[in-house]
Each structure stands twice: as structure tokens, then as C-alpha cells.
Amino acid sequence: MRTDKKHNNASAIWLQITAGQGPKECGWVVARVTELLLTEATDLKIKAEVIESVAFDKLLRNQDLIQPLEYLSVLIRLEGANALSLSNDWTGTIRWHGLSPYRPKHKRINWFVGVHRVNVDNSTSESIDKLKTEVQFSACKSSGAGGQHVNKTDSAVRLVHRKSGIQLRVDADRSQHRNKAIALERLQILLNEQNHQSKSESVRNRWLKHYEVDRGNPTRRFQGEDFNEV
Template sequence: MKIKTIQITAGRGPVECCWVVAQVLKYLIEDIKKAKINYTLLQREHGTENRTLQSATIQLQGKELESFLIDWLGTIQWIGKSSFRKFHKRKNWFIGIYEIESKTTTAINENEVQYQAIRSSGPGGQHVNKVSSAIRATHKPTSIQVLVMDSRSQHQNKKIALKRLQEKIAEHNIAQLQSEIKNQWENHLNLQRSNPIRVFKGSDFKIQKKEKNYKSKRNQLKTDLRKQLK
């Protein structure tokens, strides 16, 4: 499975754009669920007003993420009247959705795990004290360790240790990624306000479908033909 991280951002936009980020996040999560893609909400930067977000970051895990994201990555436009500033004339607001490049690793190579058998401690009688059934597993690249003594079987403890180590490294990777997100402010600064990938309209935030205008194309062809005949 592939893993991708995306960020929804209002850029330097006003409070209305932060409101749009919060609305788009809801809409995007619904779409993610419909596509049966696993997701983790890594970060939400709240805006200055209630129910607004400066940015939100989501980690996606699935098989065909590229085909899903092709309809989401880019500029998002909302056409509507501001509810924060009654007499504001502007009706077009823009936010962006970008992919974040991460340097964190997403999987464990078992060759990078060092296992050490040690004697178990605690209840269990003489067998526990004399047999080295407990396992300490260390992930060498990160120095993350787990100690497992759940079973009297060394083999079983080794399997449990690997699983717990994977969970701890996943938590470590998310923490690292959250740190990277804070340093990637260029997405907030380079918001493009042209060729939106999606357009929403009105206070109910309905998606606006792109309608093909064949009439304008026909008129353009007629104009070009007249020029050629002159």
C-alpha cells in the first residue's frame, strides 16, 4: 500500500478562506471514506474564528491514491458571500490542497531489527527465572526498543515484539512528520488562484459541476472561419 500526506491550506487568505478549509476537510474525508482509503488526521491549525482552520494535514494509505488525488490536488474555489463580513463585496475565495514530501520511513526492514533474549522476571515460578524467553527488540536506525515477556515461548515473544516495535515506529514517524509539516510553510505562501480543480458554491457548499459550453465553441469556430475567408 502507498502512503501519501496532503495539506489543505488557506495560505495568507482571510478568515473566509479558513472557513473554506474547514468545509473542504469535511467534504474530503467523506470522499476518502467512500473510496475506502485509510486516513489519519495529523494536524489541524485553527483559524481566528470558530469553525475555521488555517490548515489541516491528512495521511492517506491505499492502493490507488494517485487516481483519487488527481481530482483534489490544486486550487479549490468557493463562490459565496462572507458570513463574517456582511458588507464585503468579494464573492470568490481560494484555498489550496498540496502533497507534502516526507523524509520519514514508512516500513520496518526486519534486517534492521536486533533481537536479544533475556531472562523473564515476575511471577511464573522457576521456569520463568531460569529460561531466557523474554525478548528485547531494537530498531537500529531509530534506537527504539520494546521488551516482551508475554509468553514462555521465545518465538512467540519475538513475533509480539516485532508487532509492538512496528506500532512504536509508526507513532515515531507521525511525530516526525508533524514536525516536518510545521517547517513546510511554502504551501501557505504559494497559493495559486487560477484554474481551480474544484469549485463549490453557496452557503450550503455544493460542488459546482463544470458544464460544457458548446455554443461558445461554435461561435469561436465561426469567427475563425470568417477570418480565413477574408
């Protein structure tokens, strides 16, 4: 039986990694944390997909040719038996101790990023089956630097929710079927946020996550150019 039909699984966890109001160095740390988290997920046989990413440099946003080296935020979806445990290991503040890769003479040597859980209250969420009747899908080319195979197929999907006007683009997987399922799940999360507050407040609060990085009591600590954990 194909496992990609079971996307809206209760074991799915969404994490947002954010540089907060930190400088470009923190954006670099977000990229390193993303790489490590995805590697750990693979080792634990957890399905991990980057659903959204915002480049730190504004000029690198809304383009597909250059892979950013720093991110303002990254949204990751985890699914599997160990997804909750992995998310608990990462949720909180991450500290990197090292010299700036951009400003070697900078006196600061501690850089902080945040990892936040994106929660969904399923008791009030719109059902996926209902949402399927309220959206329109269209296929589009998948994005990705370097001419990867994923760029050559119409596997990405664009979702438009007619009732709310929300539009989403998902190219996390080479399977269009999976991307549609993930888009519906993402829509479910956004609509759930709006059920608790107005749309403007929902968007505002989501982006405020970029500025909420607690520098006390880091969950995990790393140091040096090789980003070794201590």
C-alpha cells in the same frame, strides 16, 4: 491478520490543506474541504486521518475544549489502494464562490485555498526500524471536543526524537499502536526534509505553504452555503 500493523505502507499519501494568506473566510473553506475530502475517502474505503490541524484563530490553538470552525491548515494522511487517485483529484487550488459567512456585505465572492502533497523521498529517508531505536514514547490523553470516547483513554502518544530534538504528538486513532506508527512516519517525513535543507529552512518552507495559494485554474470549484461542487 490485523491491518493496523502495516502502517508504513508505500500507498500512504500526506496532504496539507492551507488557507494561505487568505482571511477567515478561507479558513472556513479549509474546514469544508477537509470534511468533503474525508467523506470521499470513506466512500472509497480509504483510511483517512487528520494528523495535525492549526486553528485559524490563535486563541483556539493549543486547547481541546472548543472545536474550531476555521483552520489555517490541516494535514491529512491517506492510506489505501485509491489514495493516490483521491489525492490527485484534490491537489491544487480550490475555489469557493459565495457570500462571506462573516461579512455578508463584503464585495468579494471568490475565496481560494490550496491542497499540497507532502512528499517523501524514501531512498534517502531514515528507516522506521532505525527510528524506533532513536525515539522515546509516552502516553497521554487524546484531545477532542465534546467529551468523546477518545478523550477517556491514553491512546495519544508523544514522541521525542533524541537525536534531533523533534517532538510530536499524535492522537489520530483510538489505537495507541497506530498512533505510534503514524508518529514514526511523520518523524520520517520531517527528517527527510532536513536531509535536503537546514532545519530553519525546512520549518520556514513548510510554513510558507500557508502563503502559496495559486488563484488560477482551480482544481475543483464549489459554491453557495451548502458548498455544492460545480
